[in-house]
Amino acid sequence: MFRPDLSRRTLLKGAMLSGGVLAVPAWARGQSIGMGDVRRGFDEASGPAIDLHVAEGMHTVGKRRGHAIAVNGSVPGPLLRLKEGTSVRLAVHNGLDVDTSVHWHGLLLPFQLDGVPGVSFPGIPAGETFVAEFPVRQSGTYWWHSHSDLQEQSGHYGPIVVDPAGPDPVAADRDYVLLLSEFTPMHPHDVMRKLKTGEEYFNYKKTSWTDDYPMSGEQRRMWARMRMMPTDILDVTAPAYTYLANGHGPDDGLEYAFRPGERIRLRIINGSAMTFFNIRIPGLKLTVVAADGQNVHPVEVDEFQIGTAETYDIVIEPQTAEAYSIVAESMGRSGMALATLASRPGARAAVPPLRDAPLLTMADMGMNHDLPGMDHGTGSGSAMDHGSMDHSAMGHGPAASDTGGMGAMDHGDMNMRDVSKLPPDVKVSPGLDMVSSNPADRMGDPGVGLDNVEGRVLNYRDLVALARNDDPRTPSRQMEIHLTGNMERYMWSFDGTKFSAVSDEPIRFAYNERVRVKLVNDTMMAHPIHLHGHFFELVNGAPEGFQPQKHTMIVQPGGSATFDLTADEPGDWAFHCHLLYHMHSGMFQIVTVASPEDAA
Amino acid sequence: MRRSAIAVAASLIVLAATPALAQHEGHEGHGGAHAGTSTVEQPEADEQQPMDHSAHGAMDHSQHQAMDHSQMDHSQMDHSQMDHSQMDHSQHAQPADRPAHDHSQMDHSQHEAMDHSQHAQPANQPAHDHSQMDHSQHQAMDHSQHGQTAAQPTHDHSQMDHSQMDHSQHAQPSAPQDIPYAPPPPSAGSGPARAAEAIWGVEAMRESREELRKNQGGQSYGAVRFDRFEYRAREGEDGYLWDADAWYGGDIDKLWLKSEGEGSFGEDIEQAEVQALYSRAIGPWFDLQAGIRQDFAGAERTHAVLGVQGLAPYLFEVDGALFLSTEGELTASAEAELDQRITQRLILQPRAEISLSAQDIPEAGIGAGIDTIEAGIRLRYEFVREFAPYVGIEQEWKLGDSADYARAAGEDPSVTNFVVGLRFWF
Known part of the structure; x- marks a missing residue:
């Protein structure tokens, strides 16, 4: 139509x-x-x-x-x-x-x-x-x-x-696909080997004596003491990667034609191996109408982050400008994929420069203190006297916090790897370099680096299914899966164990069982977790019956995210982090859904 | 145009036919959906002097979107005697075990622009139970209607004792909490995943299953690295030094080869050794290494080696080992180096090494106690990670008996080397 x-x-x-x-x-x-x-x-x-x-x-x-x-x-x-x-x-x-x-x-x-x-x-x-x-x-x-x-x-x-x-509930005059990915002349096996060899091979935004990151000396020492990098945003970055829009590099000038006033549906697919992208079209509002192929209640935003393997459909209505830049900036801000909405061939709009690289925060360490925009203070609160507060035995671990008033806190007994916080089925191994001590539900997080950008940024709590879900049951049980890793050794796994060590111990569901699955991220990287063969519902506070359905869910660093699954597709299915080299390092499992006969 | 008009009409019909959507009209810009609860204010707070929230056992603020606290007055709050010393925010998976102050279900994780700076809450509420509060979706909270402010100009929190506060279940989703953690029911089956074998055959699947296992974490990798490969200018004959290693293996078990040697041009090689070590990861950062060392110059010896190598806090690369020779001599060495990035490619690397001996080994010129100390600093430029030329300076001291042996051999126990070299790996 x-x-x-x-x-x-x-x-x-x-x-x-x-x-x-x-x-x-x-x-x-x-x-x-x-x-x-x-x-x-x-x-x-x-x-x-x-x-x-x-x-x-x-x-x-x-x-x-x-x-x-x-x-x-x-x-x-x-x-x-x-x-x-x-x-x-x-x-x-x-x-x-x-x-x-x-x-x-x-x-x-x-x-x-x-x-x-x-x-x-x-x-x-x-x-x-x-x-x-x-x-x-x-x-x-x-x-x-x-x-x-x-x-x-x-x-x-x-x-x-x-x-x-x-009929399609999304009305549009034009319908386009924007598939984002990366090109590297390096053989992927070399990429993997360099990651394994260490030294954070692809990271050229590390802290240094001459960087201009807004970090105090104390914060820098704290990161060094933890043997972690606040700049570990993506493992592989430009210039090793050239970011692609429908296979075209940023200099190729990929164009999408439009006439002013048209409604344009843009189907954005993150088909990259290792990259999250921040999507903007300066001058236009983006109305998100579908996530992972499933229609959602329209949400108007200025920007959104798309994890590897996710898809979002947006509707845009370009007006009088003769061109608009479609900017897909890598989450680590090392490069961008680029395309143009052009009202005539060759028309171009200004391309915003790459923004400053983001830094990981307290929340990304699983500390859940560094709440964005929280105001502790000023105004008549100035008469507050916290002078004798004694936080000395607080189990909060390190506070590299941006909250200036905490500077005098005693962080001496911080423990970034308190394994007593782990459930018993998580294996404590060299492949686990961190435990989130207080993993918050971060499904309302816009994504690494988007806490303080201008305009409204999409988060998972904005998503509401357009049609009522067909399984209204409350889950009969819940389970927790921990995302674990060791950045230095480049090891990634579920529950502390690489797939190579648990290949015969799948995650099992009874047929048609409804289960709540909470994913807890004990690493400082965001992981897009994909379950094959199913859609799960994000437990995101959406109205009952309208939890959005997805096949891939980002679990933010140091936080948790939860989905409800109706296991109604019998058979064996892959379940893994969709960052290619994380999967290849062992962050992979098999989900086995029993056949209907077994349920009898 | 007609086409799109039809499409718009169609979409309107769909919208109208979906009650939950209609309900959301006008909320679109607020960043979330309304769950149906719309009670934002708590008017009873006006009257009740010792505020009692105990009746709010299941308060759900999770969908509040425009609460305004801006008129609350905390201006005289005195927290000066607050004692948080026993606060435990840590155990996120504990069953609710609640003392009087229990915020265990509170989730403030999504506050954006929350401003409590003018709070005016009464202190000392004895049975304050916020246990089901969930503020998880507050955006721009505004509690301005609370109205209790003017009446309470002077708030004294000085006796507040948060010492037993337990924030343990911080990050729970807002949905029902009574879903049990449980293993799969028996009907989920057991054993390995073999559904594909029933379709394609056991034999057909065998190879791919093994490939899958190997390719998701079971691989082996390897590298060869020359950490120092350098020319050393100094008083007397200039010299050379190499310090290289190679490893191969999986994430936990590896084979390491290490080689070090040095000498002066025009003379016999002074020292050369090769170690072959089995290495096992014993923690996130450290490997335990054991094997043998063969010396090829000087007092030729074979040693058993037991060492630890890894990354220490503050990112020091450290390597320490004990050596027991076939002659029964016990020696040890330890080294540490640190990469200080001046820019992304220009790196200053301080390095120190100490050698110890349990006994005199005259033919090797080693005295009991501290044998040698080296301290150096190298400045390298990484054209690529794998290729980095450097310049530097290194000072070496022989101490105690080792210094005497050196003097007896006509050598200076203190040597300063100006070095130029290459750090490379592949």
Whole structure:
């Protein structure tokens, strides 16, 4: 009804404008591209049967060139345009000389088609074809990517848009996809090895004698004493990464056409391996209408952070300016992906400079003291006398707090790793370098670095499902899973144990069981946790029956986040941190949902 | 235009058909949804002098969005005798075990711009129970309607005793608390995840299952590093030094090789050793290392080695070891270095090393007690992390009997080296 623009013509126009890429692919669809160059940007593939050809190639972004894995000759691979209520047959042809796979991220389907080698199927051997045929049971914005080795980093990913069977509650004149990702000429195995070798290889925003971070000497010493870095925001950053918008670097000039006054739906997919992005379009309000493909009550914001593997649909209404910059700044502020809403080809708007890099706070250490914007003071409170307060035995640990009045507190007995705070099923091991002593529910947090920015920033508590959820039951039990890690050793795990050590001890749910799952982050990094094959409901204070449904949930540093799960998709499903190298380090588990027969 | 008009109409129909949405009209800009509770003020607070919140056992403020405390007057508050000394904010998973003051369910985690600066609460409420309070979604709270302020100009909190305060359950979600923590029911099954085997066959899955296990945390890595590889200018013959190591293994167990050596140009090599060590992580920061050391110059010896290497508080890289030679001699060494970043790439590294011996070892020129102390500082520039040339200065002292041995051999027990070298790894 409304979708004139989510079409090959529009998307290719974007590609053509952006650096002279060929509009018509030289290769014949369905053939291996061998080691030739891959195209930036993607085609659309639709219909009841779609073929995906996976092959190696060389990828050039800006002045950099490196090895890539392309699907149907492009990075990202094709947009799969599906239709709710129909059946689709997806054939994946492996033109690599190693195994591959495709995970249909966010699609509800039989587990054996979910595309995780070792969990759902054996993988696709070199030269062979795997067919996933299933009914499409949902609509919305999703994506697909390899779940083999580190292929996703190399370009093996693409968007999915499923049109609803009925009318779409989101009205728009144009409908666009913005898939964010990264390019690195480095082989992903080298990236992993450098992370493991230590020295925080990719962090060039560390504290130094000449930095201008607003930190006191006392705070700097406190961080050094903890052997932690307040600048550990993202593990891999620019310049190792060039951030991509639909496969295009920031200098490529990706454009989306508009006419003033139109309502434009922008489907934003974070298909990156390791990056959270802060999304802004200076001059425009962003109305969030869907999260992870599920419609939500519209929320108008100025900015939002999108975690790896999340998707958000927004509606924007560009007015009189001839162009608007779509800015996707990496959470660590080392670089940005960039696109332009252009009312005529070549129109450009000012691009805001990268903002100062954020620093981790007390709350990120699990201390829950550093409440944003809290005012302790001034005004007639000046007569307050705290002079004789004795906090000396408070179990608050270190206070690098920005709250100046706490400067005289005695932090002598701080303990960043009080393992007595852990439940018994968390293994105390060298892979655990920190325990959040007081992990607050941080689902109302806008994300690292967005506490004090101008304008309204989305947080999970803003999300309310548009339609009533179909399972009104109160969960029959709850469980807690701890996210654990060791930054120095680059170890990541659930409950202190890497998947390699618990591969035969899955997390089990009875069929159709409704369980509340609380994730507690005992690390200073934000982790986007993804459960395959299901949508869970964020326990975010939304009205009863309208908790938003998602497939990926960020757990903020040192905090907790909670979801309610109805385990009604039988089979074995991957459950993991969607930061690729965290997963690869062991932050992965299998969730087993018993079959309905077992419930009897 | 017509198309979009239809779409708008359709969306309006959807909106209208959804009661919970209609209810939210007009709340959109407030950053959250209303749960239905709208009681913000507590008018009874006006009358009750010793404020009694005990009847508020299940207060839920979680959806308040525009509370205004701005008129509350705390201007004369005196907290001077407050004793928080036994406060425990720590145990987040404790069952409620509540003394008189129990804020255990309070969650202030989302306050933004909360301003309590003019608070005027009566003190000494005996049965103050806020146990179910949840302020988790306050944004810009305004308690201005509380109205108790003017009447209480002088507030004395001086006898407040928070010593038994227990904030233990700080971060609970606002939903029901009576959901039990429990293991999965028997119908959830048990044992490994094998659903795929029923479909694809055990044999077909075997290899991929092993790959999956290995690829999510079971890998081995390795590196070779020359920490110091340098030319040493000094009085007399200039010299050289290398200090290198290599490791290979998983996160917990590794094999380490370490080699150090030095000498003067035009002379026999003075000292050269190689250590082969099994290394095991014994904590988040430290590895225990054990193995053998072979000396290839000077008094050639073979030693058993037991050491600890890791990252100490304040980011000191430390390495200490005991050596027991085949001759029964016990020696030890310890070193520490610290990277001080001047810029992201220009790094000043102070370094110190001390060698000890339990006995005289004349053929090695080592005296009992402190054998040598080295202190140096190196300034390197990291073109890339893996490649960093440096310049520096290092002072070396031989002490006690070791100094005597040195003098007897015609050497100066105190040597200053000006060094230029390369730090690199791969």
